[in-house]
Amino acid sequence: MQENDLPTISVCMATLNAEAVLGECLERLYAQDYPKEKIELLVGDGGSQDKTITITKKYGGKVFHNPLKTAESGKAIVLKHVQNDLVLILDSDNFLPDNNWIKKMVKPFSDPEIKLSEPIKYTWRKEGGYIERYCALIGMNDPLCLFLGNYDRWNYLTQKWTSVFHEEEDKEDYLKIKLTKAGIPTVGANGTIFRRDFLQSANIGSYLFDIDIIAKEIAKKGFVHIAKVKTGIIHTFCEANFRKFIKKQQRRIKDYTFHKKNKSRVFDWNKFEIGGESSLGLLKFVLYSVLIFPLLIQSIIGYSRKKDLAWFFHIPACWVTLIVYSWGKIEGIFNQEEMSRKNWKQ
Numbered sequence: 001m002q003e004n005d006l007p008t009i010s011v012c013m014a015t016l017n018a019e020a021v022l023g024e025c026l027e028r029l030y031a032q033d034y035p036k037e038k039i040e041l042l043v044g045d046g047g048s049q050d051k052t053i054t055i056t057k058k059y060g061g062k063v064f065h066n067p068l069k070t071a072e073s074g075k076a077i078v079l080k081h082v083q084n085d086l087v088l089i090l091d092s093d094n095f096l097p098d099n100n101w102i103k104k105m106v107k108p109f110s111d112p113e114i115k116l117s118e119p120i121k122y123t124w125r126k127e128g129g130y131i132e133r134y135c136a137l138i139g140m141n142d143p144l145c146l147f148l149g150n151y152d153r154w155n156y157l158t159q160k161w162t163s164v165f166h167e168e169e170d171k172e173d174y175l176k177i178k179l180t181k182a183g184i185p186t187v188g189a190n191g192t193i194f195r196r197d198f199l200q201s202a203n204i205g206s207y208l209f210d211i212d213i214i215a216k217e218i219a220k221k222g223f224v225h226i227a228k229v230k231t232g233i234i235h236t237f238c239e240a241n242f243r244k245f246i247k248k249q250q251r252r253i254k255d256y257t258f259h260k261k262n263k264s265r266v267f268d269w270n271k272f273e274i275g276g277e278s279s280l281g282l283l284k285f286v287l288y289s290v291l292i293f294p295l296l297i298q299s300i301i302g303y304s305r306k307k308d309l310a311w312f313f314h315i316p317a318c319w320v321t322l323i324v325y326s327w328g329k330i331e332g333i334f335n336q337e338e339m340s341r342k343n344w345k346q
Helices: 019-029 052-058 071-079 101-110 130-138 144-148 196-200 210-221 242-262 278-291 293-305 309-334
Strands: 009-015 039-045 062-065 086-089 114-122 167-170 174-179 192-195 224-235
Touching (some): 009 071, 019 052, 039 052, 052 062, 101 174, 101 192, 114 130, 114 174, 196 210, 278 309, 293 309
Parallel strands (some): 114 224
Antiparallel strands (some): 114 192, 167 174, 174 224
């Protein structure tokens, strides 16, 4: 594809005290071998008190106030200002792994059926923190997804990018995927590129829930085509900060109960399978976490396929998730408030 034919891209990002990672994120973005005039940066900021706004403006980004402070609300706000051909959903802790990343990611859009493109893996880095490496090895940030089967990045343990039923066609540089009601993986975040018209046709309100957009399209047409591009993205996530991992799991369950109560997730998930192994996945997760030994076996198998001691974080990761989610469900009966973003930072 000639440079004149390359599509324009709006990079949509939500921030809240993200100075620790934002500089490298944007430095890598603007180091891309892609026409700079075809990239715009739109940021929904939740009231950062650090240097987040200064860093954003240094790279020419436009900042919009996000009063609800969450990532989903920030993305929804900036989406209203998008005019370019494609929309890249990028988090401040996402680093592009090479300078040709955007060109690889836009290639599938020559096929008019493709609605979005997403990296097929999280890039594993030897120098990354042990939690970052663990998430790259299992292809997800929430170990529960391993048992539900609805993860969406390459997993060294299962040797799959998802366990959700789908049709797959190898197009050399990417896989063309057809998703149906048989299951939806957790696509839509951490370096996903959407067609602007497809994204805006979802009539997004105060919150942008990535996976709901896919579900709505399937409910309407019966299927959706996406591309899994044969590249990765670096997601620093919690790096090596165990307390941050716990806090992010707490945020996940509290926000889930809040949005369920408020019906912010307008799509009826009861009509869909969550993933390829969802029927018994939750029970399996509980049993494995309580018995411990099965988690150890999974860790050993994973280590045999990719030698990294970060595999053994699998055990505490599952323990924490089980405890936090169980308490969150109980607490949610009495307190269904969204998790406070006070003092939140990346």
